[in-house]
Amino acid sequence: MTEAMRGEAQSLVTRANIRQGNPASAGRASAASEGPAVIDVRDLEVAYYVYGAEPTRALRNVSVRLRPGEILGLVGESGAGKTTLARAIMRVVPRPGRIERGEIFFMGTDLGAMSEAELSKLRGRDLAMIVANPRGELNPLLRIGPQIATIAEVHLGVSRKRGLEMALDMLRAVAIPDPERRLRAYPHELSGGMAQRIVIAMALICGPRFVISDDATSGLDVTVQAQVLDLLRKLVREQNTSMLYITRDIGVAANFCDRVDIIYKGEIVEDAPTEAFFSGPAHPYSNFLFAAFSHNAELRRRWMGSAPSPESDAAEALCLYADRCVKRQVRCLAEHPALRELAAGRLARCHFPVER
Ligand SMILES: Nc1ncnc2c1ncn2[C@@H]1O[C@H](COP(=O)(O)OP(=O)(O)OP(=O)(O)O)[C@@H](O)[C@H]1O
Ligand code: SF4
Ligand SMILES: [Mg+2]
Known part of the structure; x- marks a missing residue:
């Protein structure tokens, strides 16, 4: 990591901590890491079957866990699959969408095995959703x-x-x-x-155990958004509610969340505690988002350039980010990267993650 990048990361995290009124997110992270998962999504696949077109694979093999009281930021660009994940957890994927595979557990109970009447009782009481x-x-x-x-x-x-x-x-x-x-x-x-x-x-x-905020504050002006976010955090902390906070704005995630998941074309490409993430994202797409948010010219030059021209005649790149990736290599066209652990609690889906 260069000095410029380190400075930028430090300023993001410092801003986050100032807003939190909290020297570091370590206290929150440890509180959130205790106890069983409130929501446990395993290998979820969702596709939309639009007549006359190839199905859209909106979620690919997505696994996400939230512990009691944890705020998890789900960050990705438009069309990445964020709302689809929210709807799948609430079991309200609209037609022509279909859950193809995977399981979703709430407090250890498989939501897929519940009747619609049981799910209706849960929604609004234990599971809630706030939308834009x-x-x-x-x-x-x-x-x-x-x-x-x-x-x-x-x-x-x-x-x-x-x-x-x-x-x-x-x-x-x-x-x-x-x-x-x-x-x-x-x-x-x-x-x-x-x-x-x-x-x-x-x-x-109703004091829900789990709440999803789907882009809920993006329509508000910046000052009101900050007030509403502070309030939301205070309320979920008081109730020990877990929260999936969906946003396209990586800066808001830095301020608000305990952990961050980055989603790209329906795949989770990075999963990390907020502070570790903002002191150095590992996946090239995370670095792209980070650079796009920052005003640092070096970061923007390094991560927002065009991908190199194809080195081989491989028909289809197997990393979903390969066509945009400035770090792409031949292996990326031949082998789909798995989500793998880089350090304790840090996962990235990349053959060549950024080393710090
Ligand atoms: N009702 C639908 N019918 C067909 N395709 C859909 C439908 N809803 C979503 N999709 C497709 O699924 C993919 C994921 O969409 P989704 O709405 O989950 O993205 P998102 O990350 O929430 O985007 P945004 O930030 O714009 O809200 C997109 O390719 C989208 O076009
Ligand atoms: S696997 Fe290759 S193409 Fe994909 S993000 Fe990593 S370096 Fe880029
Ligand atoms: Mg959405």
Whole structure:
């Protein structure tokens, strides 16, 4: 790693730690590393079968584990398969998508073996999802209070009166100003940031064990996004909820997550604790993302150039990143790289990972 790169990495991690108000993520990581997996995805394959076209392999052999209280960042560009993974975990892959292979365990129970009725009970109570476009999640004809209260009534069996009390507590928890008045408001009366907080309140009111945030804060302006993220982290920490935090923004992942998984064309290509990752990504694609985020000219020159011209006549490269990879070699065209351990807790899918 060059000095320039080291400086850039240090500044990213320092910014992350300042935002966390935490000298290092080590404390969080160790808290998160205890206990069995809350979510354990094993060898998951999902494909979309669009009539008249080759199936799109949206997820390829994906394995992901989240421990209690852990925030895992899933980072990758548009079309990489992030939402597909979120939907597969919630067992709501839309047609023409199909789970082809693999298993998903929640607290040791195979979700694939559960009936739709059992899954419906889990969703909203133990498994929750926060998506972008919060307004699309809210019923425009209903006041906010009853919308939030209904979730507690349905999943926890509480009365309407208790549901409304819980809704008010949640509005306070997500720092909505004048919460009593907002309970009686309709969705169109809320700002975008407020609507996103309401959706977070709805996702967390039952104290879920696991929550997915799918690009949920990207539509907010930067200041509101920072506030909503701080709040989200505080709430999941308090409830010891595990979280899959999906984003295209590697900078947000640096600030927010305990661990980072990089996904490319449906494959996990790197998995590392946040601090280790940002002090030196191992996979060339991770370095590309890192360089694209940074203002460092040397990093950008090194990782964002074009791939070398083909060295052989191999019909098809077997590393999915080969056509863009500045480090590509002949072996990359002949052998699909496995996800392998480089150091304790650090995995990369590359024949020639970046050595530090
Ligand atoms: N309903 C669908 N029908 C057909 N193909 C789909 C469908 N949903 C997703 N795909 C395809 O599956 C792949 C993964 O899509 P997915 O939405 O999971 O990506 P993503 O990482 O969430 O992208 P983004 O960052 O843009 O949200 C893409 O190639 C996409 O075109
Ligand atoms: S296996 Fe080869 S082509 Fe693929 S990312 Fe590694 S160096 Fe690049
Ligand atoms: Mg998506």
